[in-house]
Amino acid sequence: MNDSVLHDLAALDGALYAAVAATDTPALDAGLRRLSHAANHSKINLSIAAALTLFPGRCRTAGLAGAAAVGLASFSANLLGKSLVRRPRPDREAAQVRVDRHVPMPSSASFPSGHTASAFALATTVGTVLPVTAAPLGLLACAVGYSRVHTGVHYPGDVVAGAMLGTTCASVVLGVARKLTTR
Numbered sequence: 001m002n003d004s005v006l007h008d009l010a011a012l013d014g015a016l017y018a019a020v021a022a023t024d025t026p027a028l029d030a031g032l033r034r035l036s037h038a039a040n041h042s043k044i045n046l047s048i049a050a051a052l053t054l055f056p057g058r059c060r061t062a063g064l065a066g067a068a069a070v071g072l073a074s075f076s077a078n079l080l081g082k083s084l085v086r087r088p089r090p091d092r093e094a095a096q097v098r099v100d101r102h103v104p105m106p107s108s109a110s111f112p113s114g115h116t117a118s119a120f121a122l123a124t125t126v127g128t129v130l131p132v133t134a135a136p137l138g139l140l141a142c143a144v145g146y147s148r149v150h151t152g153v154h155y156p157g158d159v160v161a162g163a164m165l166g167t168t169c170a171s172v173v174l175g176v177a178r179k180l181t182t183r
Contacts (some may be wrong), residue, residue: 016147019052021095026100028150030059030100036115036151037103039119043119045066049063058129065129065174069125071122073114074114077162081111081165082111087109087110090137101151103153106153112158114148116154116159116165118162121173123137125173145163
């Protein structure tokens with residue numbers, strides 16, 4: 001990609017971030033702040049995966065594969081992606097993100113969103129093994145990703161990249177699981 005395309009993508013990302021910050025949504029602020037905080041350290045994802053392992057058969061398979069995908073996504077986003085890209089976090093004060101939306105600003109780099117990567121890894125893995133869970137877990141993953149922009153700690157592009165990374169990690173885990181079960 002040439003520099004002008006990257007510049008335009010960065011401008012679009014910043015404009016979308018500013019638009020979210022400028023949109024008054026008092027009925028959503030507290031809930032999205034709580035969701036963003038609850039998703040720290042993959043607490044939501046790993047709780048769902050652990051609960052699934054309590055049931056035999058496909059539920060246990062989905063839980064174990066989901067936990068593996070969350071682990072791979074978290075490692076890929078937080079240890080590889082953030083250290084390679086090193087994108088600074090957004091300036092939520094300059095964007096005038098309302099203080100009542102704030103969660104603590106992480107000290108890590110912004111790109112990609114690890115919260116989103118983990119949420120999409122779980123949703124994709126578990127949703128593939130247990131299709132009845134695909135829609136609710138997909139909606140949860142989208143809500144987690146949006147909450148990270150809403151609270152001012154990520155640009156939308158960080159979330160999109162996190163979603164793509166999480167989906168890719170899920171595909172890797174599912175592919176490895178298929179190979180292991182066919183042996």
